[in-house]
Amino acid sequence: METQPLGGGFSDPPMDSARAFRAALEAMARPGTIRRIEGARAPAPLSSAAATLLLMLCDGGTPLHLAPGHDGADVRAWVTFHTGAPLVGRGAARFAVGGWPALGALDEYAQGTADYPDRSATLIVECAALRPEGARLTGPGIRDATHLSLPGIAGFRSNAARFPLGLDFFFTAGAQLAALPRTTQVEAG
Amino acid sequence: MTDGMQDYNFAYLDEETKRMIRRALLKALAIPGYQVPFASREMPMPYGWGTGGVQVTAACLVPEDRLKVIDQGADDTTNAVSIRGFFARTAGVATTERTAEATLIQTRHRIPETPLREGQILVYQVPIPEPLRFLEPRETETRRMHALEDYGLMHVKLYEDIARHGAISTSYAYPVKVAGRYVMDPSPIPKFDNPKLESPAIQLFGAGREQRIYAVPPYTRVVSLDFEDHPFEASKPDHPCALCGATDSYLDEVITDDTGARMFVCSDTDYCAGRRAEGAA
Structure with missing residues (x-):
């Protein structure tokens, strides 16, 4: 855990962000699989996995929403110093980070447009732990089916129903990372 | 540390550019077959030499990678040799000519014969990413056609092939439908390679001049467009x-x-x- 806003960044930014991206790329390509991602340390309650994702993906061009619980002075100062990302409300955010209930109603985030479905938000959902059990996932990137301890079912099902629009999700816990793109079909395990 | 590593950032591109490409790649994986616009950079090689593929490779490489580059299947042609040398110098990664040993393969117009596996990434160099471009030159129109899933024009084109030649004469860059939604140009690979687009590996496509990135995740359904009475044939x-x-x-x-x-x-x-x-x- 980092207490100083200036500390906790990548020690070797090109190498650390390259390795972090490969973990994120594999996670997004193979929904539900759990990987390790590390390199950054941020003030509580930001997990090291979420902090690493933010450093790897965010900069001055990516408005970021901090959900209640993550929206404290320490996290704000750390994120602003390390990424320069503008801190915004749900509707304007490219990325959002926070606990599952705190992130709020999913339809308040940018869903993309019919012409540009890529212009949708990516949510980083902080979890207590990630386990390969629970919700059953099928779809692109998954050979048969995978299981992941999702914080809910209904929200992800209605998100998938919007395809090709919709949000994409990373799940983080400590140094653990998993992902769920909008293409994944979610059923109760 | 090689000399190149002191002169250039890891894998040549600056970190802000790599972040931009990485964000595009993640959205591309989330919307299989959809072309994500990205701010393609000038690279130290001409357009048409794989600048899109090179930028995707640069954003994906890690120091532990073993890189293979092929041009129409061959490891020893000018394009393949120069790109392999470029990354050996600017990223310091190991290189190989063996498909089975590579973790990242950049390709121009072929999919290797040796089946790919999980843990491998295949990066395609793409000249014209828009499968509808030769049927409809306006970007605003093709974008709307993708939005409406209006692919009738492509079927008319394949039908006209049959009416003129008795068979679908398209032999490379044969259009496919990815995950049941977007029609995609698989880059100018021979249609013989189309069945290999359903793969355990991650497939990423980069078009530098046209500024588009798209992707096919592993184990994703990729169907070559055809007709019931004129089925697709990987010839x-x-x-x-x-x-x-x-x-x-x-x-x-x-x-x-x-x-x-x-x-x-x-x-x-x-x-x-x-x-x-x-x-x-």
């Missing part, structure tokens, strides 16, 4: 390889003298060399 020259005797690989026709003599040889040089080393011929 190749009807010969065995003259060097290794393979009957299951895509062949290049090589003219050997000025009297019309010719031979057919594997386009995948690693596959052919591997078979000959095993004593197949």
